[in-house]
Amino acid sequence: MIMRPGQQLLLPANPLFIWGSLAAALSLSMLLNMGVWGRAAWTPDLLAVVLVFWTVHQPLRVSIGAAFVFGLLMDVHQGGLLGQHAMGYTVLSFFAITVHRRLLWFKVPSQAAQVFPLFFAAHLVELVLRLLAGGAFPGWSIFLAPFIESALWPVASVLLLLPQRRPPDPDANRPL
Amino acid sequence: MPLGTLDRDPPPFFRQGLSALSKLAVFSALAVFLMVADTRFQVMQPVRVALGTLLYPMQWLVMRPVLLAEFGGEYLASLRAVHTAQADAAKSRSLQSQRANQVEQLLLENERLRMLLALRPRLQSDSAAAQVIYDAADPYTRKVVIDKGLADKVALGSPVVDESGVLGQVTRVYPLVSEVTLITDRDHAIPVLNTRTGARGVAFGDTSTHADAMELRYMAANADVAVGDLLTTSGVDGVYPPGLPVAKIENVERRVDTVFARVYLQPVALVSGATHVMVLQPLAAQIPARPPLPTTAPAGKVRKGDAK
Numbered sequence: 001m002i003m004r005p006g007q008q009l010l011l012p013a014n015p016l017f018i019w020g021s022l023a024a025a026l027s028l029s030m031l032l033n034m035g036v037w038g039r040a041a042w043t044p045d046l047l048a049v050v051l052v053f054w055t056v057h058q059p060l061r062v063s064i065g066a067a068f069v070f071g072l073l074m075d076v077h078q079g080g081l082l083g084q085h086a087m088g089y090t091v092l093s094f095f096a097i098t099v100h101r102r103l104l105w106f107k108v109p110s111q112a113a114q115v116f117p118l119f120f121a122a123h124l125v126e127l128v129l130r131l132l133a134g135g136a137f138p139g140w141s142i143f144l145a146p147f148i149e150s151a152l153w154p155v156a157s158v159l160l161l162l163p164q165r166r167p168p169d170p171d172a173n174r175p176l
Numbered sequence: 177m178p179l180g181t182l183d184r185d186p187p188p189f190f191r192q193g194l195s196a197l198s199k200l201a202v203f204s205a206l207a208v209f210l211m212v213a214d215t216r217f218q219v220m221q222p223v224r225v226a227l228g229t230l231l232y233p234m235q236w237l238v239m240r241p242v243l244l245a246e247f248g249g250e251y252l253a254s255l256r257a258v259h260t261a262q263a264d265a266a267k268s269r270s271l272q273s274q275r276a277n278q279v280e281q282l283l284l285e286n287e288r289l290r291m292l293l294a295l296r297p298r299l300q301s302d303s304a305a306a307q308v309i310y311d312a313a314d315p316y317t318r319k320v321v322i323d324k325g326l327a328d329k330v331a332l333g334s335p336v337v338d339e340s341g342v343l344g345q346v347t348r349v350y351p352l353v354s355e356v357t358l359i360t361d362r363d364h365a366i367p368v369l370n371t372r373t374g375a376r377g378v379a380f381g382d383t384s385t386h387a388d389a390m391e392l393r394y395m396a397a398n399a400d401v402a403v404g405d406l407l408t409t410s411g412v413d414g415v416y417p418p419g420l421p422v423a424k425i426e427n428v429e430r431r432v433d434t435v436f437a438r439v440y441l442q443p444v445a446l447v448s449g450a451t452h453v454m455v456l457q458p459l460a461a462q463i464p465a466r467p468p469l470p471t472t473a474p475a476g477k478v479r480k481g482d483a484k
Contacts, residue, residue: 027238
């Protein structure tokens with residue numbers, strides 16, 4: 001694989017960690033909904049961030065099918081239209097697959113700027129679908145969500161790559 | 177270099193599966209199918225129940241820290257706040273006790289009068305207590321989730337009330353939880369009766385002005401509605417028992433260019449902050465079935481005994 005000069009050679013990703021992080025993102029967004037924010041339009045979709053991250057970094061493991069299934073779960077949890085998030089995440093994941101070879105050549109802040117249109121498109125798809133299905137407009141604050149999501153991209157890049165940045169030869173002085 | 181440092185699986189050159197574009201097409205079509213089946217034909221409830229059951233352990237687990245934080249907050253609340261709440265409760269109880277004592281007598285009187293006039297007795301509905309566990313995250317609707325479901329025999333369409341008035345209606349039932357659509361949801365309609373004039377109407381949720389508001393639609397521009405009128409359930413719908421407070425009229429806008437007045441309502445129930453609610457059984461089960469229509473015979477041949 002051709003890589004950006006100076007980029008660290010990473011360990012292979014652990015599939016358990018990938019699926020675990022997706023499940024953790026789903027339950028974290030549930031926790032924030034149930035305990036902290038309740039029903040708010042501007043809340044960032046953490047699951048979408050993690051999905052895009054893994055689609056870009058591990059496109060062979062996490063792809064459009066996984067995005068669709070997680071979208072369905074999100075729909076059932078939210079109690080909205082069944083298929084709304086599934087559609088949004090499918091579109092999101094498709095665009096992530098399209099840009100995944102180009103995106104990793106950039107530094108993390110420019111990556112965050114480049115994934116913003118993806119998140120914006122996913123939210124727009126969901127908004128249009130719901131308005132077509134007869135939902136009430138939730139307020140302009142819904143357009144804040146893609147900004148927060150792309151601001152979370154660097155955080156996700158640090159946190160989700162931590163296990164792969166471990167040294168290949170741990171010893172007694174360097175257990176991790 | 178130790179084993180497992182590098183990904184040693186060769187990338188699949190030939191077995192790549194569908195292309196991304198065809199996957200997008202397939203899954204989008206599937207999503208559109210699901211949405212149409214969900215909104216137009218309402219056949220997706222089994223799928224929802226299956227996925228919801230799959231998701232429930234996760235939700236249950238996630239609820240633990242939330243409940244712990246709430247319980248901790250209550251536990252650490254100051255003694256003064258508890259005293260104030262207790263004093264308020266005692267005051268409201270003494271205010272209500274006077275009316276409650278009169279109610280016994282009024283009920284008896286009402287029953288006798290109804291017997292005298294040979295009217296059907298007032299319908300009673302069974303109720304069960306429930307707790308609101310969280311607001312549904314969907315920002316396009318107004319829904320909450322309560323902790324009673326099919327296992328507690330919650331019926332679809334059951335009215336949900338809190339201590340001061342109607343809160344909403346059960347619109348989806350899962351095995352262990354149910355979704356309640358609040359009366360402030362835009363698509364929720366409730367038949368009401370103006371207690372001052374006795375006029376019936378239909379109140380809808382309204383999110384256009386402010387968060388928890390309702391609107392009394394289809395009132396003529398010269399209709400007798402005044403600010404402060406109390407609207408209660410009218411009982412003509414076969415769902416809500418009559419006489420439950422729903423909303424108060426907050427503002428009436430009469431314009432020359434429209435036939436209808438815009439009537440803004442303020443819900444009586446604590447719609448956005450209710451925690452303990454009652455789920456009532458819908459009245460439809462107690463209402464006798466509609467008599468069969470005389471289909472074939474011309475009007476003269478129908479005997480009076482046929483229509484029960």
